[in-house]
Amino acid sequence: MKYTTIIVGAIASVTSAHSVSSDANAVVPQLLGGRKFLSEMKARGALPDAAVPAHIEAKREVVERQNTEGRCGPGFGSCATGCCSGAGWCGITEEYCAAPDCLYQYGPGCDANKIPAGASTASIARPKVGSVPYGGAGIYDCSVAGDIALTFDDGPYSYTSDLLDKLAVYGAKATFFITGNNLGKGAIDTTPQWSDIIKRMAAEGHQIASHTWSHQNLSSLDPVTFDNQMIHNEMAIRNILGYFPTYMRPPxxxxxxxxxxxLANLGYHVTYFDLDTAGYLNPTPESIQNSKNIWDAAINPSNPGRDAFLQIEHDIQPLSVYNLTDYMLASMRAKGYRGVTVGDCLADPKANWYRGNTPTTPTPPTGGLAISTDGTCGATTTCVGSTFGNCCSQYGWCGSTADHCGAGCQAGSGTCTGSQTPPTTPAKPVSTDGTCSSTTTCAGSTFGNCCSQYGWCGTTADHCGTGCNPLGGTCN
Structure with a gap:
């Protein structure tokens, strides 16, 4: 019975990340004990491979929007140009082209089909160095007692810069599993907002890891598409940093x-987790308490003298960034845990985290200001990238405490966190007819807050789960 309980909890924990739940407040069973047991069971093949999510058929008539060529997809064929939406219509806007929903096999313009500039990384040597396993069953837990490896998937996104500010205040490091071109945000290497954030991650000592190019389910791909998902993300990260990661997390x-x-052949450490607070299932101010309860259930009875955790979050979720992260960081400090990267918590030297050119610490964007060398900051000098801390206090001193980063902090001469509020999103018209898109939102409508992949507002799993359009409403 003990082993059965651990296996069930383990499977639920692994499949919960990004998975669909009909109950937005559901607390997914967490793997809090027996972490080594799970890794061993996976290695012996005692746990089944994860199933590929089944296609959810449309239950309503699809309203055609901006249709330029008609139907596409299985049974219909490909669009001559443009993109094939997840609902099977040809079009050219973000709703049709954004990954991972765009049917890339049937639309040449899908974001998943875009290729980063420069030489392919496919021919770069991939020696397997160090003691951390490559491919196979994957990594579920840290090996260094007292470490908590905070990890964030799917970014960078609108909230990631603020997340970096919060980590800096606590002196914590994290690992960012980066997706190259998803959610219609633009490719990371050609969109300066994302390139600058990734450079800042590296400059501030965080670990950069891969979450594939466009967030496709790797278990469902043919060999060529599989390799492209990894190689294209390598190329994009290489275009930004000059090197690319050896750690990844499967979508x-x-x-x-x-x-x-x-993934073993490509030289990747497959990284999972043993603590999932399910922030993506708790996206409201009320439900985020569920995630805090999961965290407390794991951390409160633990002992940093013997325990360690590998945790998963998503920096595309505003409440995870602006609410849950502060809670976790404060808890870690009070309990005596260190916030570290995955590589650190596995005692893997930093030289093993990347391939390509030898990583050097890039200079973070400074807005043209000189980096402080004496701890002072102001109109011509920034704290960003200094050895004193990234925040510039109201009195003109660099540091990383609440006095530097909070009220009065000079945002023009450093980063600030203490008085932050989540960034506002330009207001969208609320749906009045039950339809939704990137320009019309279900949030606040009388039909339900979720926007389905077919462009309808509602509250069921078909609206809020797989294929839900986050640009047109909330998603589970």
Missing amino acids: YSECNSTCGAR
């Missing part, structure tokens, strides 16, 4: 045995 945390073998 949806799904990677069957074939997937694990392919």
